[in-house]
Amino acid sequence: xxxxxxxxxxxxxxxxxxxxxxxxxxxxxxxxxxxxxxxxxxxxxxxxxxxxxxxxxxxxxxxxxxxxxxxxxxxxxxxxxxxxxxxxxxxxxxxxxxxxxxxxxxxxxxxxxxxxxxxxxxxxxxxxxxxxxxxxxxxxxxxxxxxxxxxxxxxxxxxxxxxxxxxxxxxxxxxxxxxxxxxxxxxxxxxxxxxxxxxxxxxxxxxxxxxxxxxxxxxxxxxxxxxxxxxxxxxxxxxxxxxxxxxxxxxxxxxxxxxxxxxxxxxxxxxxxxxx
Numbered sequence: 001x002x003x004x005x006x007x008x009x010x011x012x013x014x015x016x017x018x019x020x021x022x023x024x025x026x027x028x029x030x031x032x033x034x035x036x037x038x039x040x041x042x043x044x045x046x047x048x049x050x051x052x053x054x055x056x057x058x059x060x061x062x063x064x065x066x067x068x069x070x071x072x073x074x075x076x077x078x079x080x081x082x083x084x085x086x087x088x089x090x091x092x093x094x095x096x097x098x099x100x101x102x103x104x105x106x107x108x109x110x111x112x113x114x115x116x117x118x119x120x121x122x123x124x125x126x127x128x129x130x131x132x133x134x135x136x137x138x139x140x141x142x143x144x145x146x147x148x149x150x151x152x153x154x155x156x157x158x159x160x161x162x163x164x165x166x167x168x169x170x171x172x173x174x175x176x177x178x179x180x181x182x183x184x185x186x187x188x189x190x191x192x193x194x195x196x197x198x199x200x201x202x203x204x205x206x207x208x209x210x211x212x213x214x215x216x217x218x219x220x221x222x223x224x225x226x227x228x229x230x231x232x233x234x235x236x237x238x239x240x241x242x243x244x245x246x247x248x249x250x251x252x253x254x255x256x257x258x259x260x261x262x263x264x265x266x267x268x269x270x271x272x273x274x275x276x
Contacts, residue, residue, distance in 0.1 A: 001025065006098065010052055018214045024052060028098065030211045033057040033120035035108070035136060037084040039196030040126035040150045040203060042074040047204035049092045049099045053211070056092065057120055059104040060084040071193040108132055110255035113139045122207050125149045126200065130177040131258035137162065137170035138255055141246050148206045150199045155192045157199035157225040160218050160237065161206050164246065167219035172240040177258050195227050 001021065002010070013019045013027075030053050034041045037060040045056060062084050064075045079087035085103035092101050104116055117123060117139050125136055125147050133149075140147045146163040149170065162169050202223065209215040222235040244251045 006052075009096070009098075013051070019212060023212045023214075026211055027052045027208070028054040030122070031055040031057070031120045032122045032124060032207055032211075033059065033117065034124045034126060035059050035132065036126035036128070037072070037074055037088040038062075038068065038126060038128070039071045039152065039191065040200040041088075041124070042072045043197045043200035044124050044126065044150075044204045044207070045074060045088060045092060046095065047201060048207060049096045051204075051208055052096065052098055053207070054098065055100045055102065055120075057102040057104060057116070058085050058088050059106070059108060059116065060088070061105055061107050071191065071196050073197065108135055110135065110257050113255065114143065117143050117145055120145070122210055123147045124203055124207060126203070133170060134177055134258055135255060138245055138252060140164065141169050142255075146210055148203045148210070150203045152191055152195050152199050154189055155195060155227040157195055157227070158222055159199055159202045159206065159225075160222045161210070163210075163217070163219050168237050168239040169243065169246045171245040171252075172243045173222075173237060175240075175244055192227055195225075198225060198227070 002024075007014070010024045013024050014021050032048055032053050032055070034045055034056060037045065037058050041058070041060070045058065048056060064079045064082055064084055064087050066080055068075055069077065074088045074091050075084065076087070076091070079090070083105050085105050089101040089103055092099055102119070106112065108116065113135055123136060123140055123145050125133065127133055127136065136147060140162065141164045144164045146161060149160050149162060151158045161167070206217055209217050220237055222237050224233045224235065239246060241248045
């Protein structure tokens with residue numbers, strides 16, 4: 001079932017009753033898609049790879065910039081200027097050769113999001129713009145794919161899990177995207193370098209729980225982290241029966257490309273801005 005090397009590598013997981021050999025096999029068979037190889041995607045990818053999640057898809061159209069290295073720990077000085085998906089694949093291969101990386105160096109739009117999402121079990125949302133966030137939400141609801149959502153802004157972070165037909169979706173919180181320029185991104189407002197490491201690691205925890213079927217995922221719960229106060233708080237969120245996407249009588253029946261409304265390209269994957 002496992003090679004000798006795998007038994008040694010995953011021994012601390014196998015010792016856990018909540019994981020064991022069967023759970024580790026689930027991880028090795030799992031397929032997780034990371035939207036963004038930036039601040040949130042970096043720690044999430046590293047810990048999922050170390051845990052032995054067998055297939056990691058990474059969607060990112062960007063290249064590594066020197067300013068990324070303050071927080072995007074997937075990348076190195078020698079990969080500056082390279083596509084982030086290639087830099088990420090190199091780092092992951094150096095951590096765990098069991099993990100297959102599927103790179104998608106492309107932007108997500110309504111005409112390709114289904115073909116990408118259909119290949120994976122869980123979506124990790126590490127995007128930094130609203131149009132991709134709404135596109136991700138709508139496609140995941142239509143395909144019944146759980147989304148582990150994270151967002152950060154300066155010193156604050158948020159994490160929740162959107163699981164279709166079990167809890168609320170992103171539109172239950174924010175039915176429509178804000179107007180262009182209403183919310184600054186991290187390039188404009190700044191971000192505390194270690195913050196995405198904490199939030200992205202929590203996202204990885206939630207992904208592993210979903211794969212293993214263990215614990216109490218953050219479904220219907222928004223976890224809020226204040227780095228300056230070193231405080232965690234939680235807000236209950238409920239499915240809105242009037243939600244235009246997952247409500248009792250949904251009004252959104254096809255995917256929408258929001259770039260015309262939000263005024264920026266449809267995929268800019270680094271860190272997200274905490275909305276609300």
